[in-house]
Amino acid sequence: MSEAVIELKHITKRFAKVLANDDVSITVHKGEVVALLGENGAGKSTIMKILYGLYHATSGEIWIDGKERKIASPKEAMALGISMIQQHFSLVPAHTVTENIILGNCKGRVDIKAKEKEIEALAKQYGFDVPAGEYIKNLSVGTQQKVEILKALYLNARILIMDEPTAVLTPQEIDTLMTFVKNYVSKGNSVVFITHKMKEVMQVSDTIVVMRNGKICGTVKREDTNEKELAHMMIGHDLETLQAPGGDDLEKKKKRLIVEDLTIQKKDSAPVLDHINLTVHEGEILGIAGVSDNGQQELCEALYGAETPTQGKILLDGRDITATSVKDRITMGMGYTASDRYRYGMVAEMSLAENMLLKASYLKNWVSHGIINWKKLRQYTERQIKEYKIKAPDCNVTVGSLSGGNQQKVVVAREADMGKSLVIFDQPTRGLDLGAINYVHKTILGEKNSGKSVILVSTELSEIFALSDRIAVMYKGRIMGIYKNGELTTEKIGLLMAGYQPDKEEEA
Numbered sequence: 001m002s003e004a005v006i007e008l009k010h011i012t013k014r015f016a017k018v019l020a021n022d023d024v025s026i027t028v029h030k031g032e033v034v035a036l037l038g039e040n041g042a043g044k045s046t047i048m049k050i051l052y053g054l055y056h057a058t059s060g061e062i063w064i065d066g067k068e069r070k071i072a073s074p075k076e077a078m079a080l081g082i083s084m085i086q087q088h089f090s091l092v093p094a095h096t097v098t099e100n101i102i103l104g105n106c107k108g109r110v111d112i113k114a115k116e117k118e119i120e121a122l123a124k125q126y127g128f129d130v131p132a133g134e135y136i137k138n139l140s141v142g143t144q145q146k147v148e149i150l151k152a153l154y155l156n157a158r159i160l161i162m163d164e165p166t167a168v169l170t171p172q173e174i175d176t177l178m179t180f181v182k183n184y185v186s187k188g189n190s191v192v193f194i195t196h197k198m199k200e201v202m203q204v205s206d207t208i209v210v211m212r213n214g215k216i217c218g219t220v221k222r223e224d225t226n227e228k229e230l231a232h233m234m235i236g237h238d239l240e241t242l243q244a245p246g247g248d249d250l251e252k253k254k255k256r257l258i259v260e261d262l263t264i265q266k267k268d269s270a271p272v273l274d275h276i277n278l279t280v281h282e283g284e285i286l287g288i289a290g291v292s293d294n295g296q297q298e299l300c301e302a303l304y305g306a307e308t309p310t311q312g313k314i315l316l317d318g319r320d321i322t323a324t325s326v327k328d329r330i331t332m333g334m335g336y337t338a339s340d341r342y343r344y345g346m347v348a349e350m351s352l353a354e355n356m357l358l359k360a361s362y363l364k365n366w367v368s369h370g371i372i373n374w375k376k377l378r379q380y381t382e383r384q385i386k387e388y389k390i391k392a393p394d395c396n397v398t399v400g401s402l403s404g405g406n407q408q409k410v411v412v413a414r415e416a417d418m419g420k421s422l423v424i425f426d427q428p429t430r431g432l433d434l435g436a437i438n439y440v441h442k443t444i445l446g447e448k449n450s451g452k453s454v455i456l457v458s459t460e461l462s463e464i465f466a467l468s469d470r471i472a473v474m475y476k477g478r479i480m481g482i483y484k485n486g487e488l489t490t491e492k493i494g495l496l497m498a499g500y501q502p503d504k505e506e507e508a
């Protein structure tokens with residue numbers, strides 16, 4: 001084994017009531033990819049934020065290249081060659097790629113054109129296609145991530161920490177990232193890769209470190225383990241097998257949501273939603289598959305009342321709701337977990353209990369004569385914490401202090417409960433660990449079995465196949481077809497997602 005570049009020795013980190021890291025020791029060698037696995041709230045981000053100088057350990061030591069170091073800030077970490085790509089990017093949307101990369105890293109007058117050339121050459125070296133002069137706000141999430149990586153490479157990072165880097169990427173973008181990681185470590189650099197996805201762990205890592213409850217519960221070599229063993233190590237038990245619905249008796253069921261000809265067409269551009277027709281029955285889960293950014297988010301927002309269609313009709317339980325407000329739709333029993341929970345699902349600075357009240361502060365069960373019934377709200381939140389196994393000391397802590405996966409659970413818990421008639425789940429399991437995914441899947445099936453209608457948008461095909469009665473495939477704002485679960489092979493769905501209509505070609 002090559003020499004150790006990083007040695008974290010007996011690190012403990014305490015946040016007021018939470019012991020986030022408990023005597024954690026991790027070693028990373030030159031040229032090695034270390035995958036850091038563990039359930040939500042296990043302490044993975046915390047230990048890496050300590051290495052990156054964002055948090056300071058309560059006790060323990062950090063050794064770099066065989067010498068003990070104190071890392072007080074990310075600036076000091078970067079000076080030692082350590083960079084971290086966090087779950088939420090730190091780019092300035094109104095600046096260009098090059099401006100973002102050199103921001104804070106250059107002195108005096110800058111020849112921006114020469115810098116753009118330099119950045120493009122750097123990108124090329126790692127097989128990245130990044131337009132150096134483009135504004136960040138015009139780039140896809142996948143390209144923005146490449147800009148974050150380029151920023152680290154520009155500063156000569158030799159140890160790259162990636163916190164759930166694939167959570168928001170398309171399958172093609174994941175492949176590009178994996179190729180980059182392999183190429184990067186082959187040059188003698190090292191990577192720490194935090195993920196929940198077993199497939200990626202098996203694909204890219206050399207060593208796997210598993211954390212549970214703030215402690216390390218195992219360190220294994222990739223070739224000595226398998227996905228099942230890792231899942232067991234992570235959550236401590238086997239996962240429950242769930243029965244996928246088949247949509248067999250839908251014809252007999254009432255149509256709850258009817259969408260007719262729904263279109264959103266902005267001036268001088270292609271339609272974002274292109275004549276969408278669909279129906280969701282009571283007790284049905286309609287899965288919506290597709291590569292991200294093909295109109296799924298706009299469809300959800302139009303159904304929820306957050307986007308105004310230019311054409312078409314939405315009927316809920318026989319009532320035309322096309323022109324009604326979001327508030328009206330909530331009152332009619334619609335719930336919606338948006339894919340971007342940070343922007344649209346929660347207020348990080350508010351407590352868990354306050355977040356449960358968001359969007360429902362006018363409903364009678366929490367408020368009477370303008371006064372919030374805090375006791376009732378807190379009791380309710382404590383029950384939700386227990387039921388969803390949200391890792392939080394109590395309902396008074398801020399949502400921002402929870403781990404990413406636990407924040408997602410808060411949003412799912414609230415919306416599943418608010419949607420008495422129809423719940424729209426957009427990427428409900430993004431960032432969740434295997435056990436939590438299993439639990440959310442059980443919740444979604446439970447909603448269906450209680451007679452609710454569910455729309456499930458997901459880029460994870462396994463999730464679509466595991467839960468849907470019927471599957472609609474979206475491509476460029478259009479529905480390419482709606483099929484009963486079981487009628488679609490992975491190959492056929494893949495073609496539909498790419499805009500091909502295999503049946504039509506066969507017929508032609």
Ligand SMILES: Nc1ncnc2c1ncn2[C@@H]1O[C@H](COP(=O)(O)OP(=O)(O)OP(=O)(O)O)[C@@H](O)[C@H]1O
Nearest residue numbers: 015020040041042043044045046401402403404405
């Ligand atoms: N700034 C903070 N203040 C208080 N508690 C915190 C803070 N940051 C993290 N914690 C707590 O520390 C614990 C570990 O959190 P951490 O984010 O490291 O988990 P994680 O393993 O990365 O989880 P996930 O997979 O959900 O992202 C959690 O219980 C979390 O609530």
